[in-house]
């Protein structure tokens with residue numbers, strides 16, 4: 001029987017709503033705390049850096065939230081994204097499993113981050129804001145926000161983690177192309193950056209430090225806000241368009257995943273693909289489905305971190321978030337999956353992991369690159385080092401299916417392409433990672 005390699009969804013079928021998992025949490029989630037009073041934060045506490053529409057999304061308990069037309073228009077540049085059957089990889093692994101991936105890499109900046117950058121730039125513009133300041137790891141978030149800011153006529157300033165700034169120079173070029181101003185972080189432009197440089201002039205930087213620098217800059221001007229690329233509820237909310245589309249695509253081929261996999265840096269692409277399927281597990285219509293979050297062994301937030309209140313940034317400027325954390329001072333080694341070098345994980349994902357609703361695994365860099373190479377050779381797409389963590393786990397699951405003779409359906413999120421990570425692939429091929 002003929003089976004499609006790519007499952008397309010018509011543009012007219014782009015989901016009109018985001019899915020808010022807070023409406024379906026089995027137990028209430030611990031609220032963010034104001035660090036000064038140790039009391040739950042109120043919307044006003046966040047209004048110095050975020051527009052009210054995003055703050056209301058952050059705390060909303062509505063199950064579905066409508067996507068504005070202006071944002072849908074931008075999604076139509078590259079959405080719906082294809083759901084692709086990794087049939088060559090299946091053959092190579094000789095597995096009875098069906099492996100599907102949702103491909104988020106074919107858009108102007110090459111990762112899922114545009115799903116939230118468009119929405120965040122839109123709501124800030126609507127609130128009369130003139131400029132956004134942000135952090136970026138490997139540069140996918142910075143370039144996505146730069147592109148969105150350009151579209152809505154906002155200025156954009158980006159603090160890019162120094163190790164990635166040096167490893168991935170072309171992402172800086174991409175940001176500059178969209179007229180964003182880019183600094184390597186830690187920088188001497190902020191107190192937070194200068195403090196780190198005083199102790200170590202060669203600091204590789206971390207997402208936690210870059211966030212501190214960006215917030216410090218953003219609060220200095222009334223017309224300037226801060227924007228975060230992951231972790232927070234509203235960011236994961238915007239990413240649920242990935243899983244909502246995937247649900248419709250599985251309906252077309254009359255299938256449903258048994259296992260859903262995503263890599264986790266702050267948790268946004270994993271939440272984006274997993275939450276719409278988790279809805280079925282949480283309301284009891286699908287009980288057997290497994291959810292697996294994958295992280296680097298060198299930054300093992302979920303698998304080895306503590307579940308506790310911690311700051312989202314190095315200089316303690318954010319509210320305290322209840323999450324799995326390696327500590328806000330943790331500086332991960334300079335692995336090439338720059339987007340996964342974060343000390344914490346989204347409070348929603350941390351809560352679900354703590355309740356045992358989702359699972360987590362950690363892999364080291366070389367086994368992740370082995371998986372990336374096998375995937376590139378069989379499917380012809382060069383994956384981002386971050387996304388390759390999800391590929392590694394999908395392969396592990398497919399091998400278990402072979403050993404047990406079980407034809408399960410595996411879904412993973414291919415959160416981005418690796419065409420601007422070829423420097424890392426070059427090192428891998430020369431055994432110099």
Ligand SMILES: *Cc1c(COP(=O)(O)O)cnc(C)c1O
Nearest residue numbers: 140230265266267268269339416
């Ligand atoms: C940023 C990024 C990640 C990690 O961030 P999450 O918020 O956990 O999704 C993963 N993959 C790619 C391609 C990224 O750009």
